[in-house]
Amino acid sequence: MKREVNNQPVRDIGVRQRSVRGTVPKMGQYESTLERDLMELIRFNPSVHSFLAQPLTIEYRTAEGEKRKFTPDGLIHFKEGKSLEPSVLYEVKFRSDFRKQWKILMPKFRAAKAYCDLRGWRFQVFTEREIRTPYLTNIKFLWPFLDRIPSASASDRLISALEKLGEATPESILTHLAESVARRVELIPVLWHLISVNKIGCDLETPLCMASRIWKLED
Known part of the structure; x- marks a missing residue:
């Protein structure tokens, strides 16, 4: 199912402090590098059905009764x-x-939480602590391999070998499959592609490297 993007936010994207305007492919415009990085996390997540930027406006009153x-x-x-x-x-x-x-922010966030509670949603504030993690670094590395579709035979070889071994590392599985360095180099993009499309499992919450633990995921 395609992930949907709302290309018409309810408020204009303007210039503000820390503003770095741009567009994330298939996601929309961002106003800061932090917002851009969160969009990257969202579009890599296979569980996401749709995403909307600046989706709605919530009206609320301050403690003084001002709208x-x-x-x-x-x-x-x-x-x-x-x-x-x-x-x-x-x-x-x-x-x-x-x-x-x-x-200034807390009354806004309380209003947003109340709005979400009525709809069975969740309101969350994302900061650099939640966004700029090893997972973000890993998916930025994997993005170029996502659409590089390898041959079926190369993919099957890697998956079959990993299924037999049960668990391995990128270095050990490549050594197992190919004696020559040149052949291992050819298989590396295949391995990264299979990780990026969830055919091969890996803990992406830790830095991805040739010594990372990998395993075959169930279909």
Whole structure:
């Protein structure tokens, strides 16, 4: 099922502090490098059904009774499955900005949480602590291999060998399959492609390297 993108946010993308404007392919525009990095995480996630940038505006009142509006940065809907995740309405903030602006931000976030509670969604604030992790580094590395479709025979060789071994590392499986360095080099892109499309399992929460633990995933 295709992941959907809302190309018409409810608020304009403007210039602001820390603003670095651009577009993530198939996702939409971003306003900061942190927002861009989160979009990269979202589009790599196979559980995501659709994503909408600046999806809606929430009206709320301050403690003084003044009317205010808040437009969160994005909304993620997930595919239906055995463990259905609730949709996530989110805001992206650098931790330093959050600390400086928390008095202004907290009423907005409380209004967003109340809005989500009524719909069975979840509201979350993403900072660099949640976004800029080894997982982000790994998927940035794997992206170029995602669409590099290898031959079926090369893929089958790797998967079959890994199935027999049960568990291995990139270095050990390549050594097992090919004696020459040249042949191993040819198989490396195949291995990274199979990891990127979830044919081969790997802990992407830790730095990916030739000594990483890998295994065959169930179809």
